[in-house]
Amino acid sequence: MSASEAAAARSGEMLDDYLLSERQLEAMYRAMLLSRRLEERMMTLNRQGRADFVIAGAGQEAAQVGAGMALRPGVDYAAPYYRDLGVMLVLGMTPREAMLNALGKRDDPNSFGRQMPSHWGSAARRVITQSSVVATQLVHAVGVALAAKMRNDPIVAFASCGEGATSRGDFHEALNFAAIHRLPVIFYVENNGYAISMRTEKEMPVPHVVDRAAAYGIQSAVVDGLDAVAVYQTVRPAVDQARRGAGPFLIEAKCFRLWAHSSDDDQTRYRPREELEDWARKDPIALFRARIEEDCLFPPEDLDAIEAGVEVEVRAAARWALDQPDPAPADALGFVYRGDSGG
Ligand SMILES: Cc1ncc(C[n+]2csc(CCOP(=O)(O)OP(=O)(O)O)c2C)c(N)n1
Numbered sequence: 001m002s003a004s005e006a007a008a009a010r011s012g013e014m015l016d017d018y019l020l021s022e023r024q025l026e027a028m029y030r031a032m033l034l035s036r037r038l039e040e041r042m043m044t045l046n047r048q049g050r051a052d053f054v055i056a057g058a059g060q061e062a063a064q065v066g067a068g069m070a071l072r073p074g075v076d077y078a079a080p081y082y083r084d085l086g087v088m089l090v091l092g093m094t095p096r097e098a099m100l101n102a103l104g105k106r107d108d109p110n111s112f113g114r115q116m117p118s119h120w121g122s123a124a125r126r127v128i129t130q131s132s133v134v135a136t137q138l139v140h141a142v143g144v145a146l147a148a149k150m151r152n153d154p155i156v157a158f159a160s161c162g163e164g165a166t167s168r169g170d171f172h173e174a175l176n177f178a179a180i181h182r183l184p185v186i187f188y189v190e191n192n193g194y195a196i197s198m199r200t201e202k203e204m205p206v207p208h209v210v211d212r213a214a215a216y217g218i219q220s221a222v223v224d225g226l227d228a229v230a231v232y233q234t235v236r237p238a239v240d241q242a243r244r245g246a247g248p249f250l251i252e253a254k255c256f257r258l259w260a261h262s263s264d265d266d267q268t269r270y271r272p273r274e275e276l277e278d279w280a281r282k283d284p285i286a287l288f289r290a291r292i293e294e295d296c297l298f299p300p301e302d303l304d305a306i307e308a309g310v311e312v313e314v315r316a317a318a319r320w321a322l323d324q325p326d327p328a329p330a331d332a333l334g335f336v337y338r339g340d341s342g343g
């Protein structure tokens with residue numbers, strides 16, 4: 001058995017303790033759908049010339065929502081990466097806030113329109129503001145976890161990234177330091193098989209990101225990132241364990257990027273059409289719905305009602321956000337120094 005298979009088997013042993021209620025399953029479906037519909041609308045706004053740049057998590061919603069639901073919002077710290085709209089929605093970001101962010105509006109709570117879209121940040125939600133330099137958020141999360149350990153504060157720091165980012169030095173330094181000091185960090189890698197146009201086999205010499213865990217003596221698990229429930233049932237035990245002082249955990253969610261890298265990219269130039277068609281058949285949101293229906297967990301009409309509600313909410317949020325003010329040029333240097341609120 002390979003290291004990754006052994007890790008997957010280990011996480012499988014814990015499943016029964018982490019069953020989700022009907023209410024949680026509904027929340028899961030709603031969050032995944034909300035993420036997708038918001039991003040579809042953002043992409044439309046981009047094509048209309050109203051949103052400058054979109055970098056989406058379409059295809060990765062199950063990996064994001066399942067992991068986000070394993071955290072304690074407002075208690076645990078999160079350093080999610082740019083694709084993680086699904087994580088942010090679960091941590092409490094509203095559709096209006098997501099749209100303010102996409103449109104770079106003055107009242108975007110993430111950075112008040114100063115950062116690029118999808119560079120999350122929220123003091124209230126304990127989301128650490130991030131750099132565009134991939135993997136830097138991992139070392140920031142390790143710093144938060146070190147502080148928490150020194151203060152005996154029972155929080156967990158969650159840091160996510162793509163598999164491409166795991167070939168940067170920050171990833172290795174973060175894992176090494178966290179493992180040595182047994183820090184409460186969850187390293188969460190959404191492996192979508194590409195770093196922009198670069199395929200995984202050109203990014204790293206081992207087949208799985210978790211194969212790297214052994215070098216740092218860190219616990220790890222692989223999970224099907226298309227299955228939100230499996231993701232939750234893998235991340236939640238790791239979070240609980242880290243909170244109890246068992247040290248860091250590396251989780252690799254195998255998923256796929258449904259759209260191009262960003263609104264500025266054309267993936268038909270480097271991805272075969274068959275590959276895209278194959279993945280489209282494995283859409284995690286459709287898979288989730290099919291499973292709920294198959295298991296007769298609740299009537300399909302309940303899911304239809306969720307879908308209709310999400311549709312209305314997203315349209316209303318976009319319309320509202322478009323009418324909100326842009327940042328004033330005079331405020332451009334605001335928030336640079338402590339105490340400077342930019343006004
Ligand atoms: C250090 C650094 N190098 C290059 C980039 C440009 N860049 C932005 S996203 C990205 C791809 C990252 O791929 P991955 O980590 O797999 O995440 P994904 O976008 O696939 O979710 C690159 C190369 C960057 N932001 N930072």
Ligand SMILES: [Mg+2]
Nearest residue numbers: 162163194195
């Ligand atoms: Mg990737």
